[in-house]
Amino acid sequence: MNQESIESILARKHTDPEETIKSIFDLKEALLTQTCLPDQREKVWKLLLGVRNISASSYIHLVELGPSALDDKIRNDTFRTMATDTSFLEHVSEDMLIRLLNAFVWTGEKDPRIESIRTLLTDKPITNITYMQGMNVLAAPFLMVMPEMDAFFAFSTFIYRWCPLYVLPTMxxxxxxxxxxxxxxxxxxxxxxxxxxxxxxxxxxxxxxxxxxxxxxxxxxxxxxxxxxxxxxxxxxxxxxxxxxxxxxxxxxxxxxxxxxxxxxxxxxxxxxxxxxxxxxxxxxxxxxxxxxxxxxxxxxxxxxxxxxxxxxxxxxxxxxxxxxxxxxxxxxxx
Known part of the structure; x- marks a missing residue:
């Protein structure tokens, strides 16, 4: 029996959570043997990471807060991100990286509006997560694969849900x-x-x-x-x-x-x-x-x-x- 293609799995429509779980399982199996095409990657990553909520108003709010307390540290890293990769430099500006990373820092603030945004990223009571050197390099692939706002939610979900211990101050x-x-x-x-x-x-x-x-x-x-x-x-x-x-x-x-x-x-x-x-x-x-x-x-x-x-x-x-x-x-x- 031939394995279903990634394209076919992504095209499925679902009416209940069990069908969704089954499709994600099938997608993981397909990725064992099939290559994910560039135009499929954004959707594939969001599904695999569990990015289910993308709020334009939430991202705009974080960006409008302006530079965070770690803006200087962020800028000291962003200018050299993927500096030798011409394709990356053509698609991703330093300003995009700076906005995304400052917005991420703001998600750690103790503020009712921000705390509600954080619930879109994780249901765990995680504290002390902030910008660490090297996170600019982690954010870069997301900006290469998807638009800035989507990249913010995918990157933040990746950090909060899947590797929070990597970005604690203690590392x-x-x-x-x-x-x-x-x-x-x-x-x-x-x-x-x-x-x-x-x-x-x-x-x-x-x-x-x-x-x-x-x-x-x-x-x-x-x-x-x-x-x-x-x-x-x-x-x-x-x-x-x-x-x-x-x-x-x-x-x-x-x-x-x-x-x-x-x-x-x-x-x-x-x-x-x-x-x-x-x-x-x-x-x-x-x-x-x-x-x-x-x-x-x-x-x-x-x-x-x-x-x-x-x-x-x-x-x-x-x-x-x-x-x-x-x-x-x-x-x-x-x-």
Whole structure:
């Protein structure tokens, strides 16, 4: 039986919530094997993120409040957002980014009108979320995919509902993600993990930017959009595995150099299809308890609580394994 196309699923009309749930499930399944076309992406992202309320009056109200207390900080970041991507620069102005991010900061204010706007974004009593460096890079893909007002609601829903711990002042979700990155890499590829630890390279040094930005700091944007199609369909926790997959694709180069940081400092251009295919293998290779921690870490603080242990280095036997020995997840994947 042939799988229904994304276009056909998006064209469905529904009369009850159960039909809607079924269509979203079918859409996620379709995105396992089908490519989301640019003209489908706006609707697909909104459906997958659960963006159900877009209020023009609410966005206009936030914009009319003017610059927030963090306007200077925002402007210090926005001018360099996707600065080398000509397509982005043609479609998205710096003013759009500044308005969207200032409006987002205003959503954190304790004001009855603003609190009612915040209920459009989340039903959870989340506090302390504000602008953090790097959020300009997270907002950029939304502005590339949809109009400014829609991008604001999609971006804000993404932050409030799916990864609130990533943008707390403590960045607890990001630090939790880095710890999980190390635990996953150690489980999946002890040779590579041990080699990097032996060079005194902790994941904080090289994995922080791509984890914190969900790979949005790595060009090109066209490939990132495909990664996010898959991530929104199957979970933001895949962010961690995407970074492991990116590193796995240059594993041989890393193991052959005495200065791996020179390679890891700037990851090579994204190759979405290869990263996604390798990520599918990684998911199957992880212990179930570790995978569960991945699933919840961006919005459930109990995961960070449970990970209050120091990362351990590899054992001597792991460190002395032959570098030519591929781990299971790569033996089953044809680069």
């Amino acid at each position: 607890r979700g990001v630090h939790c993600g880095i710890r999980l990155f190390e635990l996953c890499l150690r489980s999946l590829d002890p040779t590579l993990y041990g080699y990097l630890r032996g060079k005194n390279l902790s994941a904080t040094v090289y994995a922080l930017p791509p984890i914190m930005t969900f790979s949005a700091c790595t060009a090109p944007l066209s490939e990132l959009l495909q990664l996010w199609d898959y991530m929104f369909a199957h979970g933001l926790h895949l962010n961690i595995l995407f970074v492991i997959a990116q590193i796995a694709l240059i594993r041989g180069d890393i193991l052959q150099t005495q200065s791996p940081y020179k390679i890891l400092r700037v990851l090579p251009p994204l190759r979405a299809k290869e990263i996604i295919e390798l990520t599918k293998v990684l998911v199957k290779s992880l212990p179930s308890d570790l995978y569960q921690k991945l699933v919840y870490h961006a919005y459930d603080e109990s995961v960070a609580d449970n990970l209050g242990i120091a990362a351990t280095s590899s054992t001597a036997s792991e460190l002395h394994q032959g570098e030519e020995d591929l781990p299971a997840y790569l033996r089953d994947f044809h680069l």
